Amino acid sequence: MSSLKPFSKLPALNTANILLVESEEQLQQSLAAALVEEASVTVNVRLAKSLPLPVENEESRPRIDLVVFIINLTSELSFQSAEASLKYLDPGYFLGKVCFMVTNARSASVPTERLDGVRKLAASLHCPLLFAEDQTSDGVTNATERLLTMLKVAAGLVPMATALYLSHLTRCTVPPDIDQPSFD
Amino acid sequence: MAAQQNLAGPSDSDTSSVSDQSVSSRSVNRSLRVAEKERRKNKASDPYVVALKYFSDVEAGTPVYGNDEVENNMVLVEKVAYSKGLSPEAISVMLEFGMSLRMGTSLCARVLKCLIPASVVPQEAVVRAVVWLGVGKLPISTQVLFIKWVLTIFDLIDAKDQLRAIYGFIFSFVTDENLCPFICHLLYLLTRKESVRVFRVRKLLELQSKLGRQPFLLHLLSLYKVFCPELVTLSIPSRMKSGFRNHNSTWKSALTGVQKRNGSQVALSNNPAFTIKDKTNSRKRKHYxxxxxxxxxVVNKEAQTEPSSSRxxxxxxxxxxxxxxxxxxxxxxxxxxxxxxxxxxxxxxxxxxxxxxxxxxxxxxxxxxxxxxxxxxxxxxxxxxxxxxxxxxxxxxxxxxxxxxxxxxxxxxxxxxxxxxxDGSLLRPQILGLLSNVPVVPSSQIGRLLFEPLMQLFFTSSMFFKCGLMECLNNMLLKWLTWHSVYALEDDLDISLNSHTSINMTLSGFKDSVMELVDFAGRLSSVGLQLEGCHSLFLSFVLDFYETVCDMFLKYGLPLVVMPPPGVFYPAMCATDPVSVDRLAYIMYRYKVNLTSAKSQEKLTEQAFHISRETFREFNQYLVVMVNCLWNSKMFQPGMGVQLEEELLLKSNVPQYWTSFDLIHHPAFMSYAVDFHQKCWPGTKDMDLNSIKNSKPWSWYLEYLFTQGYDGLKQFVQSNINWQLTAGDKRGDSRSTQQT
Known part of the structure; x- marks a missing residue:
């Protein structure tokens, strides 16, 4: 088992590489299609169902600047798969080069515990947690824009900003449940 | 428009004739009746009508098992219910049949499940069914199912006066542990001031001590408390869990389907509101x-028929x-x-x-x-x-x-x-609009409730979101300040915000909240400007915000002055567009006016408030920097906010680097200087911008700039720089206000 390392390869000029990990492969495709449209930099999108990545492509694979775990909240499996994949990432990635993207968070069929679980996971790893509306094209466009914002920083394309700096500003925190009645 | 027609209704009809129903439901009934008659004419021998007749006439005790007739008729009714919905009469018949348990309990649940109204539900049927609830033969699950059904279709019941009349009867079910949450919800919907009684409050409190602080009980009690505060001494938590979650998706989706299919037909006969909005008719029950x-x-019947009633x-x-x-x-x-x-x-x-x-x-x-x-x-x-x-x-x-x-x-x-x-994009204008209406949040909670989620959204989103959020924060601050200026009570410095909810807040608490908000916006704008490369659009929104902040004392009477962070001040001062510099100059001018008047007021009243020395120090420093840069051509002098090493500056090979941000060489004003030079000395081949610095051309140049509409700059210069034309060569020095 090989783990993905953030700095094992040299970056290419004006290029950003993003890896989308989603066990259900629903949002991946549309996101990837929208991401490569970006004109100002060359964006390479790599897709995976889960980690670890196969060893045979190791050589040709570019340096990955941002790893995105897409979790569909309506499926327990999706969450578990993302959780299991995490251990194949080099710790260096957790300095701002990992983020979680959650879909279907507003659905009635999602148990609140699962969302809390994802929050806790993201908070414990100091990663940002993004929410996406995958049902509408506007939602996908917006999700793409947000990923690009983070990707550009993570790939070092934004002057005076680093991935660690951005993730320090955006990382997820576990909120004390605001549902709880406060008897004050 | 339909609503207006509806409102206009009573004037032409006979208002003196006492009706027990509102106009809208009367017209609804009429059109329903017409439709029903037509249907009857067309399908006299409709098997569905026969089936309904069967259910209304069937004898109690008829066996269910092996009875094909029941099964067939039931299937027929179900089919109609799920496709078109049941008419009010059919609802009455089926509800009566089901709840009376004429053919056992198993059929009752099945009947309840298919009671999808096509238009309205007659109140009498519901009341009768509630009465059957009291007979006590129904299994508990069916009772719950029935109450849930009532809650789901509550809005469709044509009148509620009789239901209110049996309030006490419904209340008696509250002791049933299984029914309690649902009954509480129903009572909540029915409660009026007259229904709040001591013994009911006592009963609910007793239940609460038995069941714990259940949200459904708390909600009902809070309503009671509102009606009769003297009867309920309980303290109700300010922020409650959303109490009644009694939605039932199967009914809702069925209703959705029915309403969608009936489309215009129902929309026309049912509810005038349905026709107001759009004509697509893709109405869903869930979105009702x-x-x-x-x-x-619902007009109170007694109040109209009995002349003796007092009100x-x-x-x-x-x-x-x-x-x-x-x-x-x-x-x-x-x-x-x-x-x-x-x-x-x-x-x-x-x-x-x-x-x-x-x-x-x-x-x-x-x-x-x-x-x-x-x-x-x-x-x-x-x-x-x-x-x-x-x-x-x-x-x-x-x-x-x-x-x-x-x-x-x-x-x-x-x-x-x-x-x-x-996700930051769904319904963005509306959500940001609602957000800017949020009443003052206590400073202890503001970070958790607002800042943390907003910060995550802000830094991962596009620049347009950033601009939108800055605007929203600006509006929020404006509203808070307006509330303060309206509701502040002079004597004890206590303000009660939001007249309805009577949140009381001390002045210092309010100041803390405003402080937090301004600080937060300052952090967002500093880092945002850095990430977006000082984009002038974003900068303009940031300056909007500080235009509000700088005038808090004079415009809104809030004794608080907060300076912008360096991350906002310097990008604005060195901006490449003249408008930003001009606005910054205006902001600094307003700061000065606010601070001087605060200072004089402090001297006058000897108490009031105290603006910290730190604020004055910050202001003076910014002022010195600005005057030195724009006026005195002394950029990068030691002791200023921006410092660079001498060697580094020499290495840059910029001639006379210290002049590079004065009003002539500033990247924002350079084009004006060139233009001015050409107008002033037409025909000169070699352009020497420094020649403008001589006393006379300099004053002309300033006049020229002011005529271009840079009023902020004008006010800034006039209020801060002691400058006379007659002073000859020595242009005015900075006269930073020494207020500390």
Missing amino acids: HLELPALSS KLLPLVQLHSFAQLLENMHRIELPAQMGSLLGSSLPLQYLDFVQDESALLRLNFWLGYALHEEFLFCGDGGALQTSEEALQFLNKLLSTQHFLQEGFSSSEAFLYKFLAVW
């Missing part, structure tokens, strides 16, 4: 909540003018559905006048429920179909809040939850 119900109210109530729907409202202020009957208030201005004026806590509580309850259902607890793919309706609903809510000039507490609570799962 998003429809503002028509303004109709005659006048439903809001019968009011047509403001004068009428004023005359009848004391005897207004609120509509059955508080949501209908959102649409029309007259009831809102009433609401604003009387400050009726119970009305507001009911409205809040309805609103909180609707918002939660539609935006946080969607069915599958909810976002897709609702977008248009959701948009209209939120716009309506926004315009209501603008009308009342304050937010609803339920929309506030909803926002805090919604922000935590927001």
